[in-house]
Amino acid sequence: MSEQSIIICRDVHKWYGHFHVLRGINMEVRKGEVVVIFGPSGSGKSTFIRTINRLEEHQKGQIIVDGIELTSDTRNIEAIRREVGMVFQQFNLFPHLTVLQNITLAPIQVRKWPKEKAEKIAMELLERVGIPEQAHKYPGQLSGGQQQRVAIARALAMQPKIMLFDEPTSALDPEMIKEVLDVMIELARSGMTMLVVTHEMGFAKAVADRMYFFDKGQIVESGTPEEIFTNPKEERTKLFLSQILTH
Amino acid sequence: MREPSAETTLPPPTERYTLLGWVYKNLLTPWYNALLTLLALWLIYAIFTPLLRWAFTAARWEVIAVNLRLLMVGQYPKEHLWRIWLSVHMLAFVVGLSWGSLARGRRRIGLFLLILPWLLALIPGFSIATRTHLLILPFVAFIAYWLARLGTSQVRKHLVTFWTSFFILFILLVRGLTPPDGWFPVVPTNVWGGLVLTFLLTVLGIVLSFPLGLFLALGRRSRLPAIRLVSIAYIELVRSVPLVTILFMAQIMLPLFLPGNMNIDRVVRAIVGIVLFTAAYQAENVRGGLQAIPHGQYEAAYALGLNGFQTNLFIILPQALRHVIPVLVGQFIALYKDTSLVAIVGLLDLLGIAKSILAQPAYVGTQREVYLFISAIYWLFSYVMAYLSQRLEKTLGVGER
Numbered sequence: 001m002s003e004q005s006i007i008i009c010r011d012v013h014k015w016y017g018h019f020h021v022l023r024g025i026n027m028e029v030r031k032g033e034v035v036v037i038f039g040p041s042g043s044g045k046s047t048f049i050r051t052i053n054r055l056e057e058h059q060k061g062q063i064i065v066d067g068i069e070l071t072s073d074t075r076n077i078e079a080i081r082r083e084v085g086m087v088f089q090q091f092n093l094f095p096h097l098t099v100l101q102n103i104t105l106a107p108i109q110v111r112k113w114p115k116e117k118a119e120k121i122a123m124e125l126l127e128r129v130g131i132p133e134q135a136h137k138y139p140g141q142l143s144g145g146q147q148q149r150v151a152i153a154r155a156l157a158m159q160p161k162i163m164l165f166d167e168p169t170s171a172l173d174p175e176m177i178k179e180v181l182d183v184m185i186e187l188a189r190s191g192m193t194m195l196v197v198t199h200e201m202g203f204a205k206a207v208a209d210r211m212y213f214f215d216k217g218q219i220v221e222s223g224t225p226e227e228i229f230t231n232p233k234e235e236r237t238k239l240f241l242s243q244i245l246t247h
Numbered sequence: 248m249r250e251p252s253a254e255t256t257l258p259p260p261t262e263r264y265t266l267l268g269w270v271y272k273n274l275l276t277p278w279y280n281a282l283l284t285l286l287a288l289w290l291i292y293a294i295f296t297p298l299l300r301w302a303f304t305a306a307r308w309e310v311i312a313v314n315l316r317l318l319m320v321g322q323y324p325k326e327h328l329w330r331i332w333l334s335v336h337m338l339a340f341v342v343g344l345s346w347g348s349l350a351r352g353r354r355r356i357g358l359f360l361l362i363l364p365w366l367l368a369l370i371p372g373f374s375i376a377t378r379t380h381l382l383i384l385p386f387v388a389f390i391a392y393w394l395a396r397l398g399t400s401q402v403r404k405h406l407v408t409f410w411t412s413f414f415i416l417f418i419l420l421v422r423g424l425t426p427p428d429g430w431f432p433v434v435p436t437n438v439w440g441g442l443v444l445t446f447l448l449t450v451l452g453i454v455l456s457f458p459l460g461l462f463l464a465l466g467r468r469s470r471l472p473a474i475r476l477v478s479i480a481y482i483e484l485v486r487s488v489p490l491v492t493i494l495f496m497a498q499i500m501l502p503l504f505l506p507g508n509m510n511i512d513r514v515v516r517a518i519v520g521i522v523l524f525t526a527a528y529q530a531e532n533v534r535g536g537l538q539a540i541p542h543g544q545y546e547a548a549y550a551l552g553l554n555g556f557q558t559n560l561f562i563i564l565p566q567a568l569r570h571v572i573p574v575l576v577g578q579f580i581a582l583y584k585d586t587s588l589v590a591i592v593g594l595l596d597l598l599g600i601a602k603s604i605l606a607q608p609a610y611v612g613t614q615r616e617v618y619l620f621i622s623a624i625y626w627l628f629s630y631v632m633a634y635l636s637q638r639l640e641k642t643l644g645v646g647e648r
Contacts, residue, residue: 053549053550055546055549055550074554078552078554081550081551081552082552084550085550085551086550088543088546088547088550092541092544092546092547093547094547094548094562095566096565105551105553105561106551106553109557110553110557154551155550155551
């Protein structure tokens with residue numbers, strides 16, 4: 001099994017000062033799997049997903065991504081970041097660059113593609129996320145949903161093997177959530193390996209292969225969406241699900 | 248966003264006045280406004296009448312006319328003056344190129360700049376040669392403007408190259424290349440002076456202090472303690488010393504630390520002092536801009552695989568510098584005016600020349616004329632810098648996105 005695993009986490013711990021945020025996370029993700037991570041705020045789910053591309057450092061345990069172990073070696077970190085795309089809650093587009101420049105910057109500078117190739121692929125990605133007509137606007141001129149779709153296109157432009165989503169719809173108006181989820185569902189069905197921190201249970205039902213419930217820095221329960229929704233084993237999971245599903 | 252259609256929306260209400268109506272509403276009602284208007288009119292009259300009377304009757308402007316060459320170029324040898332003029336023509340050419348490729352509309356200011364040399368040519372006291380140069384200048388600028396209109400995008404792409412080569416050529420021309428008997432003799436810096444020297448000190452000060460300030464600002468935020476500490480120590484040390492002190496140290500103490508046979512030029516020493524001083528302030532200005540950038544920008548750049556250098560170059564600095572254009576330019580204007588302090592260490596810049604002119608017995612009692620004149624020159628160039636900074640902010644769209 002571990003031969004196919006593209007992400008392997010073994011007993012990952014992290015502290016913020018004296019606060020123990022991650023308490024021994026074990027997780028293996030296979031190629032093409034879609035994993036949804038959910039749980040109450042402060043449970044460490046965002047921190048965990050950010051350790052996978054080393055935006056946060058783990059202090060104990062082992063994280064191996066695409067066969068490379070994450071250590072403080074800068075070259076390893078940069079190599080992994082090239083293969084791992086990330087989408088943030090707050091989009092984090094570059095406001096001084098146009099949509100097209102946002103998408104082509106990393107392919108041109110990091111992958112060293114010629115500009116024409118990068119722009120051609122960027123336009124294809126903008127078609128895919130449904131906003132090719134916005135290519136020459138600045139992020140500030142776009143709606144939240146459009147910005148998040150640009151952010152997804154920007155991450156995909158590096159042709160990553162893994163995509164991380166850190167609460168991608170939490171900062172969006174309800175009517176814009178759907179347009180972003182549609183893009184993510186299409187992406188999941190195309191075979192991309194995805195780690196998604198989200199509370200969008202509809203999305204989880206539709207495309208997740210496995211779900212992990214986080215609480216207080218630990219994985220409380222994991223299983224297929226079927227198991228989690230119809231037959232949760234832990235009391236804590238039942239309580240949390242009843243709270244987010246009732247209204 | 249949807250544009251409201253023209254039929255359904257009316258323009259916002261505007262108030263329209265005749266001139267008299269405007270005067271009545273703003274200057275004469277209620278009664279205390281009328282009183283204030285009268286007071287202001289009286290003040291203007293009281294200040295400007297004696298000033299104008301002095302300027303047109305009592306003032307001895309011939310002190311300026313006779314010494315104009317000194318004020319502009321110091322004791323730069325007459326037979327080499329063409330080098331300065333050539334530089335001025337090159338400057339006009341590059342300005343014309345910039346104007347033609349960057350400006351949209353804004354014809355009036357361009358026109359004013361074109362006519363300015365002709366207006367100057369009307370001033371009495373110039374030699375025939377000077378007048379000829381002044382008459383040709385607008386044509387040079389206009390040809391460049393016209394060339395730039397033909398190929399706007401190509402010219403715009405290479406503007407930085409044009410300006411850089413202009414400054415290098417300018418310094419080479421003013422300084423010369425070969426020994427005195429050669430084909431292009433060096434003009435020693437002790438005869439450099441006047442506006443040309445001020446201009447040189449300013450340009451080199453700006454061009455060299457900016458990158459140094461940038462590195463110090465980044466250094467102060469570095470994760471490596473050695474770099475951070477050195478940056479902090481440098482910035483705080485330099486900021487706690489007055490510029491005059493630094494200039495004195497550069498002139499008098501620097502030679503003590505150097506090996507005996509090594510002699511650094513006085514002008515170079517002054518430039519080093521100015522650069523080291525300004526860089527410390529620019530570092531703090533840039534750091535202010537860096538702190539305004541949200542952390543998410545770094546994270547997004549790192550997540551895409553950009554390294555630290557690329558992140559700063561493409562993501563952080565372009566945004567940070569845009570935020571602080573007003574302060575950066577303010578610092579450069581301050582630098583321009585602070586170059587006058589080199590007069591204290593014996594260089595004959597604009598102020599130094601002015602003082603040396605006033606020391607001549609023939610011009611005793613003409614302080615007002617001379618200082619007024621050099622103030623006007625300082626004002627003119629400071630204003631140009633401030634204006635360019637505003638244009639730059641508009642072009643980059645600061646505060647709009």
